[in-house]
Amino acid sequence: MPVSLLPRKTIWQSFVEQARVITALLLREASLRLGPFRFGHFLIIMEVLWGTTFLGFIWLYLGRPAPYGDSVIFYMFTGMFPFTLYRTLHTRVSAALDANKALLSYPVVRPVDTLIARAILESMFQLAALIIFYPTFIWMGAANFPAHPVEMFAALGATFLLGFGLGATGMILRSMFKSWAIIDGMIARTLFFISGIFFPIEYLPQEIRDVLYWNPLVHAIEWFRYSIYYGYDTQTLNKTYLLAFALICTIFGLVMERIRRPLLLQIN
Numbered sequence: 001m002p003v004s005l006l007p008r009k010t011i012w013q014s015f016v017e018q019a020r021v022i023t024a025l026l027l028r029e030a031s032l033r034l035g036p037f038r039f040g041h042f043l044i045i046m047e048v049l050w051g052t053t054f055l056g057f058i059w060l061y062l063g064r065p066a067p068y069g070d071s072v073i074f075y076m077f078t079g080m081f082p083f084t085l086y087r088t089l090h091t092r093v094s095a096a097l098d099a100n101k102a103l104l105s106y107p108v109v110r111p112v113d114t115l116i117a118r119a120i121l122e123s124m125f126q127l128a129a130l131i132i133f134y135p136t137f138i139w140m141g142a143a144n145f146p147a148h149p150v151e152m153f154a155a156l157g158a159t160f161l162l163g164f165g166l167g168a169t170g171m172i173l174r175s176m177f178k179s180w181a182i183i184d185g186m187i188a189r190t191l192f193f194i195s196g197i198f199f200p201i202e203y204l205p206q207e208i209r210d211v212l213y214w215n216p217l218v219h220a221i222e223w224f225r226y227s228i229y230y231g232y233d234t235q236t237l238n239k240t241y242l243l244a245f246a247l248i249c250t251i252f253g254l255v256m257e258r259i260r261r262p263l264l265l266q267i268n
Helices: 011-034 040-061 072-094 111-139 149-176 180-194 206-212 216-228 239-259
Strands: none
Touching: 011 111, 040 072, 040 111, 072 111, 072 149, 072 180, 072 216, 111 149, 111 239, 149 180, 149 216, 149 239, 216 239
């Protein structure tokens, strides 16, 4: 039958088909993330707590009090959690194409489906970590209920968008430049030290703050801490800049994925 005579799919049918593809990819990714370990998912969730505890004990060993609140470890958690959310999203989304190259031989699977599936899965892991550890900190008396609950979820939503947008952009750059994965890793390691995870940006000299201001992760972490602590005073936070940066990266990544899709679908 000529292509022109084939029945065209409605928008709803296309949406349902894509949802089924993403669900199948999501289940596959979850199985792969589990790996050979029986408690693989639990270990992934524990990642943010490990980093938090490690940094917290270093801070305690140095004899320094928490910049905000009564718990140094919880303060580190408020920095590590949004950073881990961003990093896992960015890392996993940018590598989605390489990990699912063989699946792109199926006509119903598109590169953008692999991005969305990985982003949903990693967000579920990080949300589970938040649901488990935040109430635990409150129960231990190390944390308070969020000062601004709506702002907390808005901050996490902006961080998700930032990680997804830069991850999608990173996927495109990796498809164009083989060395981009190495460069991307170097940038990620640098961001760990210049995003304000274990110190308030306000503690730094004005000249350094003016440079770090352009790092969107600084605003993501500041926004999350503002939503948690009562009376949190920040002169650095710029929500508009963070949202604009994240949205531009997301649009750029998705548009470039659509433009370069014929090349991305070529299996090496």
